[in-house]
Amino acid sequence: MRHQLIDVRKVTKIYKGRIHALRNITFSIKQGEFVYVIGASGAGKSTLLKLLYREEIQTFGSIKIGNTFASQITHKQLYLLRRQLGVVMQSDLFLSNRTVFENIAVCVEAVSGANNSKVAIRTNEALDVVGMLDKSSRKINELSIGQQKRVAIARAIVNHPSIVLADEPTANLDAKAALEIMKLFFKINSMGTTVIMATHDSTMVNTVRERVLELSKGELVRDEQDGGYTRYPDNKDVYIW
Incomplete structure (x- = not known):
């Protein structure tokens, strides 16, 4: 139940x-x-x-x-x-000078204080779920609006929220x-x-x-x-x- x-x-x-x-x-x-x-x-x-x-x-x-x-x-x-909680807003705010990977990783670091290895594992897992693992080294402004939304979703789920x-x-x-x-x-x-x-x-x-x-x-x-x-x-x- x-x-x-x-x-x-x-x-x-x-x-x-x-x-x-x-x-x-x-x-x-x-x-x-x-x-x-x-x-x-x-x-x-x-x-x-x-x-x-x-x-x-x-x-x-x-x-x-x-x-x-x-x-x-x-x-x-x-x-x-x-x-x-993981939150996906109407307007997604990103660190525009950072890569996709860095935009996700910073959320793991801020919430859990995990070591670099754990940060990388969680970040890659989240990007894999949303189908953006192959775009991890791209800058945010190089992505389409739909791809940016995928990154926003990865950011929302990276810390395994309920x-x-x-x-x-x-x-x-x-x-x-x-x-x-x-x-x-x-x-x-x-x-x-x-x-x-x-x-x-x-x-x-x-x-x-x-x-x-x-x-x-x-x-x-x-x-x-x-x-x-x-x-x-x-x-x-x-x-x-």
Whole structure:
């Protein structure tokens, strides 16, 4: 039986100006799940992911990752949470003057303080998973957008996280490149890693059926899994059928 990995309870996020990015969100995710987070622009998808990896802190409610409440972690302890998380952003930031290998290796060094041999092994393993091992000596600016996204995914998985968060990873990619990137995430998920992906790609969501969390104006309006629906009318009651 898969254990509960993420527990989000009655989470609200309010920004300055009384802007409600999220309203009373509640859900849990088990180890090894693949979850799409969908919704229109401004629905709260990116905010939700930022709360999960503690770039932001919720205004109300609780977020538990494993056995840790995210909001209770001090800045100095953040690395303990982020060891469990791999993050793929909409816009990937790289060390442009470094090689592909160096961009990945620096993440291993920063998190684990491993020796050079272990750094090399982990880096090459991650690059092999995403099909970029033969490009390890290239500079980032020599790669296509799709190849850069593969490097971003390698960077996210290099420290063997239990969770990978991806924010619109197929944005700005053509259909062929987007499909290849999605195949990588399914491959990573098949290895036991929990994947949570914010996406606008309705074709992929409808074609490869996985659990779907739908946000609308900051509210969780649909939780579809295993062929059934969990609906949250007005975020007050929960009906399952």
